[in-house]
Amino acid sequence: MRVVFPYLTHQRLIILLISVTLLSLSPMELQITRKTEVVIYVEKKLETYFIIAIFVSSTWIWNARLKIPYQSLFQISRMFHQKCARLPRVIHVNHHDHRVSYKYPLGPGEWRCGVCWEEIDWSYGAYSCSLCPNYAIHSLCATRKDVWDGKELDGVPEEVEDIEPFKRNDDNTITHFAHEHNLSLHNDDEESSLCGACVHPIGSYTFYKCSKSYCGFFLHERCANLATKKRHFLSPQPLDLSLQWIPYVLGRCRACRQMFSEGFIYNSYRDKFDLLCSSITVPFIHGSHDHHLLYYKLRYGQVKTCQNCGIDETEVLGCSKCNYYLDFCCATLPKTVMLPRYDDHPLTLCYGDENASGKYWCDICERETNPKTWFYTCKDCGVTFHILCVVGDIRYAKPGGKINGDYELLANNSSSRPLCSTCHCRCPGPFILNKERNNIFFCSYYCLGLSREHAYSSVDVCPPWAI
Ligand SMILES: [Zn+2]
Ligand SMILES: [Zn+2]
Ligand SMILES: [Zn+2]
Ligand SMILES: [Zn+2]
Ligand SMILES: [Zn+2]
Ligand SMILES: [Zn+2]
Ligand SMILES: [Zn+2]
Ligand SMILES: [Zn+2]
Structure with a gap:
């Protein structure tokens, strides 16, 4: 077993050594790097612990048997947090694009954890990024099961991942992994055609179009650029971009639990996410609440209720100080929608008013709407619509x-x-x-x-x- 601890006083080094020995109860080798490399051998015989050798920078500096009484061993080991001694040195968490490494102490500065967004006391150990000078994570947040995939990367060379979704053929044409023919760049009139990735109308955006006219395949330029691999807080494993196309395979986003037809998804070996849910970043700003929202994955048996739809969920975006939570389905509702069949103007999402009174009716289903919860409205015409009558499920x-x-x-x-x-x-x-x-x-x-x-x-x- 090898334990690497980047910053240690001599006293702490001994405590670490003793506590790890107590845990494993077998002869072991400890390699501890500070500026010099320290290697210590410990042996246990009949409930008695001995330091039998200490090497500093490969030089043998201790060759006697040092007896460590069991009682003091036990007391000292309690002083040293057992979990901390086992923290991995270099890891890749799903909240950040780069690897982060353990640093003790983190060092002076005003630090905020990239996962829980709370302050970090710089005199403790934490994970930081060598590329982003202000990025750090609490060690307990970084090693959470839903944040870290459990792989220690110390000594593992960093591979440059190929996340390019297409090969550029010339200034105007590309070969995209999701389509068999070449696509070329356009900005002319295709407003109502649907993008093959996000399945929204092309609108006034620049887009790629399949070179074969019979194909009718389009991609927004920004959708064609989606990375083929990314890290996201919804999954400890990296997510791959793919085309949801197998019609008999159930397509359902794990975050918002909505069914989907064909379009681009990000998936791990076990979960699928639509582009809306997998594009959310935290802290998440939502028009319905004054404070930013964070991601919460609740323990087994616990739920939070969505402020809008009232459905209990185990994965939510929320503000714990205000006890305000949204499920992914409601958090990703579009702010404006065009529904030409019912209204010429864009409909906007309204977040309801606790004090609202009076009766409102949905112009589509002609049933009552609840002005205390969310609904779509046209400000010009003063009409209201149920959310699901507008966007479906x-x-x-x-x-x-x-x-x-x-x-x-x-x-x-x-x-x-x-x-x-x-x-x-x-x-x-x-x-x-x-x-x-x-x-x-x-x-x-x-x-x-x-x-x-x-x-x-x-x-x-x-x-x-x-x-
Ligand atoms: Zn934290
Ligand atoms: Zn970084
Ligand atoms: Zn698109
Ligand atoms: Zn979703
Ligand atoms: Zn909801
Ligand atoms: Zn709040
Ligand atoms: Zn309705
Ligand atoms: Zn029905």
């Missing part, structure tokens, strides 16, 4: 997209909106689900799910997901 939705293989997404834009097979209301959302082009429609993934759980389910509230 499926991400990356596009006409012709598939969910669970045999359910096709259709734009809900015919003059008479179909009735949902589960809730029997006129489907309010922007998309409806249709099974194999027969006449069975669902207004939402929510209602599709209900119909599968109970074959003849029927709910009275209409639409049940927009309360």
Whole structure:
């Protein structure tokens, strides 16, 4: 076993040595680097501990047997925090792009932890980045299971990761990993075409277009530039960019729990995240709260309630001082949405008013909206809309997209909106689900799910997901 401790007084060195010996109860070798390398051998015989040799810079400076009484060994070892002695020296955490290394003491300065955003006492040990002079993390925050992948990188050479998503062929054309044909750069009129990555309209942004006209594949320039690998607080393992395309494989974002059709996702070997959730950085500024929000992954059995939708979640963004929490679904709602079928102006997200009174109605489903919770509104026309009537509950939705293989997404834009097979209301959302082009429609993934759980389910509230 090898323990490296970068800064030690002679006294602490001895304490460290003794405490580690006590823990492992076997002869061992300790290598401790300060400015000189110190190697100490300890042996245990019949409950008695002996320092048998000390090397400093490979020179043998101790060759007697030094007896350490068990009682003092026990007392001294308690003085030394056992966890600290085992801290890894160099690690890669998911909150930062570069490796961080343990430094004791951290050194004078005003430090704020990059994970919990609380102050760090510089006289203690902490992790810092050699490239970013102001970046540091508490040692307990850096070694949390949801922050660190458990790999010690001391002595492991740093590889330059290839995160380029495309090969540039000339000034104007690229070969992107997500598409088989070359793409070329444009800024002409393709406003309503959908980007193959974020599945939003191209709008007025610069974009790449497939060179084969029959293909109809587009990417926003900024979406084409998304790195193929990144670190994110949602996963201790690095995430890979890929195209969600296998129609029979369930596509669901672990953070917001929403289903998605085809588009770019970031995934680890076990989890998938849509581009909205995986683009959040902390501290997160959200229009609904005055203070920044941090990421909380709660212990087993604990939950926090989303301030908007009231759903209990184990992963939230929140301000613990104010007990204000949002789930990822609500935290990533778009601030403005265009819904030309109902209003000519952009609709804006309103965060509700505790003191609001009076009755408001959703212009889409014609049911009451609750002015104390979030809703979309058009300030010019004074109309209100339920959140889910505006955005639906499926991400990356596009006409012709598939969910669970045999359910096709259709734009809900015919003059008479179909009735949902589960809730029997006129489907309010922007998309409806249709099974194999027969006449069975669902207004939402929510209602599709209900119909599968109970074959003849029927709910009275209409639409049940927009309360
Ligand atoms: Zn911290
Ligand atoms: Zn850095
Ligand atoms: Zn895009
Ligand atoms: Zn998500
Ligand atoms: Zn919510
Ligand atoms: Zn707050
Ligand atoms: Zn509505
Ligand atoms: Zn329904």
